[in-house]
Amino acid sequence: MTIRKNIAVSESGFVFDPDNGDSYTLNETGKLIIDMLAEGKTEKEIKNYFTEHYDVDEGTLENNFNDFIIMLKNFNLTENE
Amino acid sequence: MKEKLKYERPIITKINAGVTDKFGMRPKMPAIKEIDGVPVDTIIEKYGSPTFVISEKTIRDTLKEAKRAFTTRYPKVKFAWSYKTNYLNAVCKIFHDEGSWAEVVSGFEYDKALANGVPGNQIIFNGPDKSKEDLIKAAENGSYIHIDHFDELYDIISISETTTKRPKVAIRVNMDTGIYPQWDRFGFNYENGEAWNALNRIMMSDKLELTGLHTHIGTYMMTPEPYAVAASKLAELAVRLERKFNHKIKYIDMGGGFASKNTLKGAYLPGKDTFPGFDKYAEAVSNALINSELDPNEMPVLFLETGRALIDDAGYITGSVLANKRLANGRRSMIIDTGVNMLFTSFWYEHEIYPAKDVSSHAEDTTIYGPLCMNIDVIRSAVKFPLLQKGDKYVIKRTGAYNMTQWMQFITLRPKIILIDTQGNTHVIRENETNESLTSHEKVPEHLNKPKK
Amino acid sequence: MKPKYTIAVTGLNNTDNPGPGVPVIRSLREAKSFDVRIIGLVYENLEPGIYMKNVADKVYQIPYPSSGSDELMQRIAYINDKENLDVLIPNFDAELFTFMKGEKQLKASGINTFLPTIEQFEERHKSELPKFGKKYGFDIPFSKPVANLSDINSIRNEFDFPVLVKGKFYDAYLAYNTSQIIEYFNKISAKWGVPVIIQEFIKGTEVNVSALGDGKGNTIGAVPMRKQYITDKGKAWGGITIGDKNLQDITQKLISKTKWRGGMELEIIKTHENKYYIIEINPRIPAWIYLATGAGQNIPEALVNMAVGKHVEPFKNYDTGKMFIRYSYDIIGDISQFEKLSVTGELEL
Numbered sequence: 001m002t003i004r005k006n007i008a009v010s011e012s013g014f015v016f017d018p019d020n021g022d023s024y025t026l027n028e029t030g031k032l033i034i035d036m037l038a039e040g041k042t043e044k045e046i047k048n049y050f051t052e053h054y055d056v057d058e059g060t061l062e063n064n065f066n067d068f069i070i071m072l073k074n075f076n077l078t079e080n081e
Numbered sequence: 082m083k084e085k086l087k088y089e090r091p092i093i094t095k096i097n098a099g100v101t102d103k104f105g106m107r108p109k110m111p112a113i114k115e116i117d118g119v120p121v122d123t124i125i126e127k128y129g130s131p132t133f134v135i136s137e138k139t140i141r142d143t144l145k146e147a148k149r150a151f152t153t154r155y156p157k158v159k160f161a162w163s164y165k166t167n168y169l170n171a172v173c174k175i176f177h178d179e180g181s182w183a184e185v186v187s188g189f190e191y192d193k194a195l196a197n198g199v200p201g202n203q204i205i206f207n208g209p210d211k212s213k214e215d216l217i218k219a220a221e222n223g224s225y226i227h228i229d230h231f232d233e234l235y236d237i238i239s240i241s242e243t244t245t246k247r248p249k250v251a252i253r254v255n256m257d258t259g260i261y262p263q264w265d266r267f268g269f270n271y272e273n274g275e276a277w278n279a280l281n282r283i284m285m286s287d288k289l290e291l292t293g294l295h296t297h298i299g300t301y302m303m304t305p306e307p308y309a310v311a312a313s314k315l316a317e318l319a320v321r322l323e324r325k326f327n328h329k330i331k332y333i334d335m336g337g338g339f340a341s342k343n344t345l346k347g348a349y350l351p352g353k354d355t356f357p358g359f360d361k362y363a364e365a366v367s368n369a370l371i372n373s374e375l376d377p378n379e380m381p382v383l384f385l386e387t388g389r390a391l392i393d394d395a396g397y398i399t400g401s402v403l404a405n406k407r408l409a410n411g412r413r414s415m416i417i418d419t420g421v422n423m424l425f426t427s428f429w430y431e432h433e434i435y436p437a438k439d440v441s442s443h444a445e446d447t448t449i450y451g452p453l454c455m456n457i458d459v460i461r462s463a464v465k466f467p468l469l470q471k472g473d474k475y476v477i478k479r480t481g482a483y484n485m486t487q488w489m490q491f492i493t494l495r496p497k498i499i500l501i502d503t504q505g506n507t508h509v510i511r512e513n514e515t516n517e518s519l520t521s522h523e524k525v526p527e528h529l530n531k532p533k534k
Numbered sequence: 535m536k537p538k539y540t541i542a543v544t545g546l547n548n549t550d551n552p553g554p555g556v557p558v559i560r561s562l563r564e565a566k567s568f569d570v571r572i573i574g575l576v577y578e579n580l581e582p583g584i585y586m587k588n589v590a591d592k593v594y595q596i597p598y599p600s601s602g603s604d605e606l607m608q609r610i611a612y613i614n615d616k617e618n619l620d621v622l623i624p625n626f627d628a629e630l631f632t633f634m635k636g637e638k639q640l641k642a643s644g645i646n647t648f649l650p651t652i653e654q655f656e657e658r659h660k661s662e663l664p665k666f667g668k669k670y671g672f673d674i675p676f677s678k679p680v681a682n683l684s685d686i687n688s689i690r691n692e693f694d695f696p697v698l699v700k701g702k703f704y705d706a707y708l709a710y711n712t713s714q715i716i717e718y719f720n721k722i723s724a725k726w727g728v729p730v731i732i733q734e735f736i737k738g739t740e741v742n743v744s745a746l747g748d749g750k751g752n753t754i755g756a757v758p759m760r761k762q763y764i765t766d767k768g769k770a771w772g773g774i775t776i777g778d779k780n781l782q783d784i785t786q787k788l789i790s791k792t793k794w795r796g797g798m799e800l801e802i803i804k805t806h807e808n809k810y811y812i813i814e815i816n817p818r819i820p821a822w823i824y825l826a827t828g829a830g831q832n833i834p835e836a837l838v839n840m841a842v843g844k845h846v847e848p849f850k851n852y853d854t855g856k857m858f859i860r861y862s863y864d865i866i867g868d869i870s871q872f873e874k875l876s877v878t879g880e881l882e883l
Contacts (some may be wrong), residue, residue: 012877015093016869023096023869025877027443027468030091056088060470067407068091074411075095096579096876259665261679261729304656347727349702350631354603 001069002079003037017077024075029054033068089441090468109442110467113397113435113476117501121399121437121474124499129513130474131400131419133498135481139395140175141503147391150359154367157382161205163337164190166388166482167396171500171510173197176391184386188215191224205334205386207253207295209233209267216240220248227251227295227334229268234279241288251293251334252279256314258298258307267297271314280318284326291328293381294318297336301345301389305357305365308335312366316373319381329376334384335366341393343430343479352430359390389482396481398424399437402473403452413445415466417475420451420458422491424477425484427460434460437474440467453492490514538569540617541838542610542645545625545821546574546583546590550862551767554625556583557824558834559590564827565835573617579875584883585867592617595879599632607636611643619645621841623834625818627703630655648841649796650817657792658815660700660731666815670791672784673811675736675803679729686715689732698733701726706768708735736813738805741776743785744819744826746833748840749795755833755849756785757826762857770822770860775829777854784810797823797837825858 003009008016013026015034026034029050036046043065050061072078114121117136124132144160151158161184162176168190173183174197183194186208194204201222209229211219216233217240219226228234228250241248253268254276269276283291294315298307315333322328339362344352370383403416417434421427434449447466451458460477469475488495494514499507512518541562545553555574562570574583574590577598584593594613597605606629613619622645624633633640634649641647657666660677667674678689690712699718700706703726707718715732722730745756758781763772785800797819803811819833826833829852836846875881 010873012873014873014877016873023872023876024093025096026093027089027091027441029089030093033091034093050088053086054088055085064090064470067405068093070407071093071411075093077093261681262685347723349600349628349727351600351602354599354632354635 001037001043002040003034003072004077004079007077009034009038015077017075020076022075024077030068033065034072089443090470092443092445092468094443094445110435110440110444112437112439113478114437116397116399116476118505119501119507121476124399124507125401125474127507128497128499128509131398131423131496133423133480133485133496133511134397134399135169135172135498135500135510136395136397137175137500137502140172140392140481141179143391143394144176144179144181147359147385147387150363151367151383151385154363155370155383156380159332159382159384160391161334161384161386162391163386163388164194165486167392167485168193169485169498169510170197171508172392172485182384186210188212188218191215191219195222205295205384207297207386213240216248217244220244221246223249225249225251225292227253227293228279228283229253231269231279234282237289238282238286241286247288247290249290249292250283251291251295251330251332252276252283253295253297254315254318256296256298256311258310258314260299260302260307262299264297264299268295271318276318277321280322284322284328291322291330293330293332293334293384295334295336295384297386298338300338301340302338303340303355303357305361308362309365309369311335312369313373316370316375320374323376329379330381332382332384333370334386337385337387337389339387339390341389341479341482343393343426343432346429346431348431356390392481393479394481396479396484398477398480400475400477402469402471402475404471405469408448412448413466414448414450415469416450416452417460418452419460419477420453420491420493421460422451422453422458422493423484423488423495424451424460424480425487425489426480426482430479431461431464432480433478434464434466435476435478436467436469437476440469443468455492485511490519494519536568538571539620539838539842540571540573542573542575542613542617542619542622543590543625544575544577544596544623544629546576546581546593547578548582548586550765551769552821552860553581554819554821554823555581556586556589557821557827558623558625558819559583560824561827561832561834562838563588565832565838567835567839571617573613573619575613576875579872582865584875584881585865585871587865590883592883593875593881595875599629603632603636606632607639610636610640610645614643614645621646621648621838623647623819623837624649627817630817646841646843648837650794650798654792654794655817658817660702660733660814661729663812663815667812670788672788673809675734675811675813677731677733679731680719681728683716683719686712686719686732693732693734696735698731698735700731700733702729702731733813736803736805736811738803738811740813741778741781741802741804742770742773742820742822743781743800743802744823744833745785745789745794745798745800746836747789747792747794747796747798748846749793751790751793752848753786753789754836754840754846755826755831756782757829757831757833757852758782758785759822759825770858772857772859773822773825775825775852775854775856778804780808780810784812788812788815797833822858825856826852828858829853829856 013031015024161182164185182203183199184205185191201224204224206219207227255265255268256271269279298311342353342356400418406414444465444467449461497513498511500510545555547553548556572590574593575596583589596609661679696710701722709715741760743758746754759773761770761773799816799820801814831849
């Protein structure tokens with residue numbers, strides 16, 4: 001799972017897709033996931049990081065994480081693998 | 082161990098450039114964590130999810146506010162509690178405790194009012210459906226019978242031959258008050274002379290006592306002016322009665338129909354902003370009566386039967402999120418444990434729904450569904466809603482009017498209704514349904530009861 | 535020395551269906567009696583006025599009135615903390631109710647407005663206009679509010695086609711048959727709610743008056759204009775000031791009888807028989823207000839002076855034959871501005 005290379009994510013959580021001109025906003029946890037994906041972290045590493053640092057149980061995180069990835073795919077922000 | 086960071090569900094939201102986004106810039110949604118000092122968590126833990134909650138304090142405060150608005154402008158004012166709006170005994174008794182009479186529209190409601198300790202001569206009996214037995218009972222108890230149509234008038238004249246007491250009657254009048262649609266299905270029409278005709282019929286019969294005039298011009302009236310028109314027309318009828326028959330009526334009953342602070346579907350501005358307030362209604366009605374030709378020394382009592390505006394704010398539903406789901410187009414949907422069978426008013430209101438804990442300013446365009454396996458079970462079709470998780474609690478505001486009388490048992494069982502008294506104590510005022518309570522009314526024919534082979 | 539006022543203005547949507555914000559701001563920047571710092575209040579992140587040079591000094595996003603007055607007032611309070619506003623000029627019909635209701639609250643925090651009263655605002659609603667005409671003695675086309683589709687059949691005999699189908703706040707379409715009425719009803723009610731107003735179509739020349747009342751019955755300014763070119767949305771794309779004395783009289787009579795407070799626009803049809811029908815009373819300054827400024831009556835300037843409590847003398851005259859010609863013009867923005875506004879809700883210019 002990787003984010004498309006030309007997607008620009010700013011510090012404020014603003015996402016710009018130069019291919020189609022669409023833009024998006026992220027909340028704090030959303031931004032963190034995108035940043036970690038961009039650094040090449042695996043899903044497992046990201047989930048571990050979250051359960052270690054955030055007040056969230058595995059089941060909820062799993063559910064939310066999958067939902068977030070579906071949205072990224074839905075917006076065509078990920079590389080086709 | 083290091084304290085963990087507060088977690089919020091990750092989201093990504095598309096920015097709609099330029100396109101009119103109905104939501105615009107919106108600050109974060111406030112949380113309703115408690116109702117009259119009782120934490121929502123405690124309510125759900127103790128009484129289950131969902132639970133209907135009624136605030137006794139809000140009922141008393143709202144009624145006092147309405148009374149203040151009218152009594153400071155008109156010398157004689159009386160409220161009659163509209164049973165159909167919410168006839169839970171505990172609720173009715175709060176209104177009666179505050180001095181409200183009972184306004185009923187069926188034999189069932191009439192008996193309920195008697196059982197709640199309301200004396201017969203403090204019951205107003207409205208509506209198109211009163212049986213002969215109902216009429217006899219009401220006449221003997223000295224209740225005020227508001228006649229809806231000529232057939233009923235003839236019924237009353239015929240029973241008055243045999244009742245020990247002279248029936249006390251009024252007529253309901255419908256009229257053009259400049260509003261659209263005009264309610265003409267109840268009562269006698271003013272403009273075409275039907276109302277005057279009915280009044281003459283009553284006055285000609287020495288067996289009936291004409292006590293008042295009644296109208297109820299519509300529902301969810303957002304502007305007070307039509308009430309002024311209606312009050313003037315009733316005052317005009319009263320003056321004509323005095324001139325022709327030298328008969329003074331005792332009261333003018335303006336009915337109800339005041340709006341509440343709920344937002345009607347299709348309205349652009351929220352109801353809490355457009356609700357005119359009791360003062361505006363009171364000003365319209367009082368001015369019209371005081372400026373009429375009614376004898377200032379013997380003004381009739383002004384009766385009000387407003388229901389919705391007095392009880393809507395006092396009702397809440399507390400409940401829990403059952404699930405979050407993505408619809409095929411990526412749109413978020415949230416399923417909660419309150420369905421349209423419980424929240425009947427969601428068919429015409431955009432009910433306000435709030436989280437029961439603090440949330441961030443992030444929110445998603447969301448459809449909120451009820452738990453029923455039915456396509457129509459939609460509580461809000463589009464609302465910018467914060468990121469609640471399964472099990473998180475919510476509060477729906479302004480559910481006091483009509484829901485607890487029009488709700489139906491469907492698919493699931495109806496929950497408990499609790500009352501928070503003015504001291505902050507909670508009381509169950511209606512138990513939740515059980516399989517037993519529900520099936521106790523059913524009967525199975527013998528041949529279906531044979532044991533399986 | 536001239537005072538300097540910080541003035542918040544809405545309606546920077548200078549599109550082909552323009553809000554009055556930008557022309558109001560241009561008039562304020564040309565005011566002789568004061569200097570200004572302009573705070574643009576916007577609902578959307580692509581309102582052209584945000585990106586135009588020398589319009590706003592700073593822009594803030596605000597929530598739509600439909601999300602509730604508490605939310606809107608909270609946001610204004612936040613902006614006021616940072617900017618110390620002297621005057622607020624709302625320019626949308628749809629937001630006026632909320633600001634009128636919040637007038638006292640705004641005043642208490644030092645923000646002056648100069649708005650009609652709720653009663654004035656309510657009685658000139660499109661659905662109330664026939665009553666208004668009766669009360670004050672003006673000719674009004676026959677019109678009826680419609681709350682649902684089934685009502686349309688019941689009033690069909692009261693009109694001849696074509697009829698105008700109008701929204702509560704905006705939008706108007708000419709319908710030639712019942713199925714068109716239904717189509718426009720659905721379109722308008724989906725956007726602006728009900729009632730939708732069905733209005734008799736009066737043939738003639740449409741003329742508009744931009745005016746300002748002092749709330750005591752005096753007309754401070756009044757400039758009539760005839761549209762010379764109309765877009766397919768029915769908006770003026772060019773217009774000329776005219777000297778018809780009757781229009782002045784109608785305006786003064788209306789302001790004097792209603793004691794109108796604040797800016798307004800009268801939409802009037804002059805028939806071939808020289809009858810004048812009022813078809814709409816807009817409770818705010820219109821988008822073509824810069825023409826009035828150009829013709830010698832800076833109505834926004836006078837409005838601000840009255841808002842801050844100064845005595846203002848009525849304008850005595852204006853130039854006829856002044857024209858406005860709208861044009862479209864592309865300006866270059868950058869995604870970074872859009873980002874700043876979208877993420878933080880504010881943009882310093």
